[in-house]
Amino acid sequence: MTGPLVEIRQLSHSFGTHKALDEIALNVEPGSYTVLLGPSGSGKTTLLSILGGFLAPQEGRVFIRGEDCTATPPARRPTATVFQDYALFPHLSVGDNVGFGLRMRGVGRSRRNAKVRETLAMVGLADAYSKKPHQLSGGQRQRVALARALVVEPAVLLLDEPLGALDLKLRRQMQDELKALQKRVGTAFIHVTHDQEEAMALADHCVVMNQGRIEDQGPPERVYSRPASRFTATFMGESTLLTGKVQDLGMDEISVATEVGPVAISASGEPGFDVTLAIRPEHITLVDVPPSVALGEAKVTDVVFQGSFKRLLAVSDKNPEVTFIVKVPSNRPVSVGDTVELFCPAADMILMSR
């Protein structure tokens, strides 16, 4: 097969006057793990509902395996959904829950049972076959929901905040299992979450959404290190944002007049342009390691010890509206009220035009 597995073209949808999705275009490759990341109200769940067939979009088309599925009902789509509340059938046993999709496809009892047991074993619940959903823990229910969706061998598995109801430790553990499972079955997963750590850990392809639009998409490493927008720079990990105008043009260097003084970085741009510089907390240092850009002095207002590092907030002396977020090694003595000098390697500054 050539072309993407799922192709979304110019999708728009409104609820009343609220524009939930605004001209979304997205491709999903076969066998990939795509994460839709965004705050609540960003449209990620609406997008997933449209992919699953639970909502018909007002504009745009959805192609799955090259076929126009925009108006196909959920029952006849090659997708399966893992719901946020799992939606396990409470009156059926775990085995009957997992076998439901096969039963609807007319698979005979003995083949169905064999397949159900195989899938349950794959998610580590081989002995839960005859239990009822209410006898299981949250993590186990999650696995049953996964097994129920995977057993019908969908082309795309849709997961709606699948780890949202679990506690932190279990969430991290299930996260690893999900990734391993996806690699093993090879099905394309599309996973909705508002947890950026989850997104970074799971995604092959990370899609950052905000207010119904795709802000940025790409491999999580790229989205983190080179975010395309201010929103992405602050939502996917933290950043200090400096705004300014492009001033002088050098050979392949521009100077940006920021709130804390001019900063020269290697990039191209037009003079007079408004730009934003984003700096990740781990790139700001308290010592000058050339070639670094001096960011001036700042007063430490907050220190939080986080085990392997300390997270500082420091207000710039030059412009009290700028607060730097800095990560320093935890053995470095620094306390609230100290004045520190901040530096950042020019190459680690991220230039953004929006």
Add this chain to the structure above:
Amino acid sequence: MRVLGKLLVAIYGLAVYAFIFLPVVVLVLFSLQATSFPIPPFTGPSLRWYEAVLGDTRLTSALVNSVMVAVISSALAVGLGFLSAWGFARYHLPRAALLRGLITLPLTVSYLIIGMGILILFNTAGIPKSLAAAGIGHVVINLPLCFAIIYSQMGDNQVNLERAARDLGAPEWKVLFLISVPVMWPAIFASFFLSMTFSWDEFVISFLLTRFDTTLPVEIWNLLRSGLNPRTNAIGSLVFGVSVVLAILFELILLRRNRA
């Protein structure tokens, strides 16, 4: 003073319950009368009047009729009530609040008016009086009740269950019968028993809409026209017993549901 207060409260409480239950106690007590008149002094206990009742084919066939009308009309009322509740809960209907109000409206109309209305309508349409006509009347009075009970138990958490079933390939009728109905089973059962209870006890509509074959309450009324007789007490006690059983079943099912 406090002792006196407590005593007064206790006496008042007893009086209230006596006021409610004394007639029933008297009815049951004199159904066990050994002599021919259900008046003091009590001469029993004896089961001769129960024997007489169960030996009377008119009464026993009325009893069978009553059971049939109750079961069939309740099943219809529950079926229709469930479907309308499901429709209102799952689909966005224009003027939904108004339509819901109209469905539950018969709860506030007296049985006499409903019975007369159906009688006049059937007369005009040329439909003869029959048990089926009475059954239709019972559906009219019980459907709103079934609708109200089932609709109140239909939460949003079932929406995702139905979505999941559709997502896994279930056609709509399988979603209904394999998921929605089993999940709603307690509410469906409870409303079935409650409408059985009402149908079983109902007199006015059955009186207006039946002629030769009739239900037990109408037959009892026929009996009463020839004066008081321990037979009426016996049959009354039987009717009361069945109602109690149905009411207890209803409570048990609904209570178990609420605890879960």
